[in-house]
Amino acid sequence: MLLTPQQAVTESQRCLYCFDAPCTQACPVHIDIPKFISMIKSGNVIGAAKVVKSSHALANVCGKVCPEEIFCQSVCNRAKQDTPIHIRELHFFATQHEAKNGFASLREFPKNGKKAAVIGAGPSGLGCAFELSKLGYDVHVYDAKGLGGVPKNSIPAFRLSEEELGSDVDLLARHFHFHETSVDSEAFARIRQQHEATFIGVGLGLDKRLGITGEDLKGVYPVLEFLERAKENGSRSNFGSRVVIVGGGNVSLDAAATAKHLGAKEVTLVYRRSEMEMKVWKSELLEAKKLGVQMQFLAQPMQILGEERVRGIRCRRTRLSEKVDSTGRPVPVEVPNSDFVLDADAVVVAIGQQIHAEFVHFFERTKQGFIKVDEAFQTSLPGIFAGGDAIAGEGTIVQAVAQGKQAAHSMHEYLKDRN
Ligand SMILES: Cc1cc2nc3c(=O)[nH]c(=O)nc-3n(C[C@H](O)[C@H](O)[C@H](O)COP(=O)(O)OP(=O)(O)OC[C@H]3O[C@@H](n4cnc5c(N)ncnc54)[C@H](O)[C@@H]3O)c2cc1C
Numbered sequence: 001m002l003l004t005p006q007q008a009v010t011e012s013q014r015c016l017y018c019f020d021a022p023c024t025q026a027c028p029v030h031i032d033i034p035k036f037i038s039m040i041k042s043g044n045v046i047g048a049a050k051v052v053k054s055s056h057a058l059a060n061v062c063g064k065v066c067p068e069e070i071f072c073q074s075v076c077n078r079a080k081q082d083t084p085i086h087i088r089e090l091h092f093f094a095t096q097h098e099a100k101n102g103f104a105s106l107r108e109f110p111k112n113g114k115k116a117a118v119i120g121a122g123p124s125g126l127g128c129a130f131e132l133s134k135l136g137y138d139v140h141v142y143d144a145k146g147l148g149g150v151p152k153n154s155i156p157a158f159r160l161s162e163e164e165l166g167s168d169v170d171l172l173a174r175h176f177h178f179h180e181t182s183v184d185s186e187a188f189a190r191i192r193q194q195h196e197a198t199f200i201g202v203g204l205g206l207d208k209r210l211g212i213t214g215e216d217l218k219g220v221y222p223v224l225e226f227l228e229r230a231k232e233n234g235s236r237s238n239f240g241s242r243v244v245i246v247g248g249g250n251v252s253l254d255a256a257a258t259a260k261h262l263g264a265k266e267v268t269l270v271y272r273r274s275e276m277e278m279k280v281w282k283s284e285l286l287e288a289k290k291l292g293v294q295m296q297f298l299a300q301p302m303q304i305l306g307e308e309r310v311r312g313i314r315c316r317r318t319r320l321s322e323k324v325d326s327t328g329r330p331v332p333v334e335v336p337n338s339d340f341v342l343d344a345d346a347v348v349v350a351i352g353q354q355i356h357a358e359f360v361h362f363f364e365r366t367k368q369g370f371i372k373v374d375e376a377f378q379t380s381l382p383g384i385f386a387g388g389d390a391i392a393g394e395g396t397i398v399q400a401v402a403q404g405k406q407a408a409h410s411m412h413e414y415l416k417d418r419n
Helices: 005-012 022-026 033-041 045-055 059-065 087-100 123-134 149-153 162-175 185-194 223-236 250-261 282-290 358-362 397-416
Strands: 115-119 138-143 177-180 197-200 205-207 220-222 242-246 266-270 294-296 299-306 310-324 330-334 340-343 346-349 353-355 384-386
Touching: 005 033, 005 087, 022 033, 033 045, 033 087, 045 059, 045 087, 059 087, 059 162, 059 397, 087 162, 115 123, 115 185, 123 138, 123 149, 123 162, 123 197, 123 397, 138 185, 149 162, 149 223, 185 358, 197 397, 205 223, 220 223, 223 250, 223 346, 242 250, 242 340, 250 266, 250 282, 250 346, 266 299, 310 346, 384 397
Parallel strands: 115 138, 115 197, 138 177, 197 384, 220 346, 242 266, 242 346, 266 294
Antiparallel strands: 205 353, 299 310, 310 330, 310 340
């Protein structure tokens, strides 16, 4: 929701301007929240936008889709009196006001004569590229799918519009060279040689498979492909009227909401644990329920049914055991003789992603397969840094931007004493 100027001023007047600003500390990019809110209160909205943007490369994007319930708002002291300040809405009010009134002209940053590369133009890559260009580097960004990563390709348009993303990305793009290309092992070796330091922000991008019969039938979609198609084709997309989504995370909720927005009559989410174990933001779950998405908890897919095209999915009931897995959640076990069938025109598999970029074989990796980095975001290869989802699995936009920024400063430190 975009606040009106009157609503924004009224909301800003509720801020307690805490001395220790827990909201700023909880924000991964440490936006000076009391400062920008006080500027909205005094009518300096452009100044407020500048405060936000000086910390956050994807300010408009996060004004719209940052999960405030897990960051700034969750620690707001005002909640002890009544309700927390609507920090994200105030942030969005300021950055949208600036976007609508034209960009504040950004000066060119003085160059330091060094070249740096960024592979992947998602939030982590863009956060890193912008910071590197502020530090004076001649920055070259490489991405197969344009600028924006998941926010551009997968976050549904009803949650984040092209214009909202564009108002950040168009501004950032003035500060680096962009190469629209997929980077393979050979290209990676070349890029490494041509630049003094390189950042890897390739995200995840490869959907995990269920590994059950019928997964290759027409009408079965890995979730990223489903969301990308839906975003590309908009209302022309046709996935049928009964859509089953398998998975219990935020991405599965996005898929469910997308199917509903595209007109599917019955959308059912199948999750092998209970609602309590879902790793989702409450606001997204509430929204899915409001849209009429049905939930089949404690159910596990066993087989996707159909000849050439999918016509249904056979599931089995589960119960939660005493045993917990590496995520700390109880392990579901199958209940014998409890199979049931859900009719479906489309099945969307949303059970997590892994790294897609093949050149990651050059790097030491974590047990889960992510790129291993030290506390300065340096990988096992000297001069190569990494951040975002590729180092720790699915996180958030603001965390990815924060890691990209921090990695840029580590790259700068690393290069300081080298010629
Ligand atoms: C459907 C969905 C919805 C989400 N919703 C939210 C939300 O509302 N709020 C939020 O805070 N977070 C959300 N997230 C999480 C957030 O989008 C990610 O944490 C964030 O995008 C990670 O940024 P990244 O830069 O690490 O990777 P990505 O955004 O994945 O970007 C990686 C980029 O690298 C490029 N790339 C990969 N391999 C290569 C290669 N070999 N050569 C060249 N380029 C390559 C890709 O094309 C891509 O552009 C969502 C995630 C998903 C999947």
